[in-house]
Amino acid sequence: MGPEWIVVGIIAVAVLFGAKKIPDIARNVGRAQGEFKKGMREGAVEDTTQTTPPAPTPPAAAEPPKPAEQPPSAP
8 A cells, every 4th residue: 555545545534524524533533542442451450360269179088998898708
């Protein structure tokens, strides 16, 4: 895109919106950009402050498991 296309674009915007509306549009675009950046910063702060809950620990065993009983062996 060369500089001639930028000039053509500016002329097209002036024709479509009129010279009086261009400052209002530019102001609104600037405000929207500022709000977007502010939201991005706030979102980044929220991401760093959020903590994940600790993983639940399994309950401690009351007794260790007993070995399986062996059936009496035949003589």
